[in-house]
Amino acid sequence: MKLVHRKSFACYLLLSLHIFLAIGAFIGGGALLIFPDGSILSLPLEILQNSPFQNYFLPGLILFSAFGIFPLITAIFLSSKKPIKAFEKLSIYKSMHWSWNFSFYIGIMLIIWIMVQILIMQAVVFIHIFYILLGFFIIVITFLSSVRAFCLIN
Template sequence: MHLLLAIGAVFGGTALVIDPSGRLLGVTLSILNTSPFTNFLIPGLILLIMLGIGPLLICYALIKRTHWKVPSKLNVFKDTHWSWAFSLYCGFALITWITLQTYFIQGVALIHVVYVAWGIAIQIATLLPSVRRHYLLDHE
């Protein structure tokens, strides 16, 4: 789930950074009229970093169980590997991103529902007892 999310977000975020007008993705600037943004540069950077690069790193860490100091310090679940916590954070980030997006554009499309469901699915999968057990630190 993280890898597919990352691929889409890297593509979309990069396209918005390259062309902040949104034309590259077929999006018009008018949907930003009720948002704090005048173009898609900042939303593109947020998308690229938070939902593109972030989930790529999480995916890698979930597989390899890497020991990185900064994410370990940001892990509020001290009994689990940081990648498990960041998987949960990623689900929250996706739901928050879509919620803010629908608020700012003042509309909801099917794709928004799909991505909120995706965020919930990430959280459900992360919270499964077998998954949590797998990432308990004493399990390593």
């Protein structure tokens, strides 16, 4: 008999956080791709003086893909739990669905992304704190027992 776990409130919350992150990254990253001078978001190019970037195009591309596309795909497959062999190979926790592993990765990547921004800008603003906390909450919720039970590979 196969044990089936239903999605808990924590599962829905995790899906919502990934979708929230993706929407924000699509908007912010897309804006930086279209306006790489940062003008649309009131980001002066001087912020990049301690970085390897001349403009915001590459950071926008990273934001759009790593924190837009990646979390959206993860949310879709967290919900459906469909296997993808290529992604399964990138899983650290082999007993868990690959999307559960990717949820953990996204939380870690988000915290690192914001820490790098803080180092480059040499300043901390509210949005940095907000997104570090979002990354932390994604990690914590990913490891909740009800989420782990749902994402366990039977």
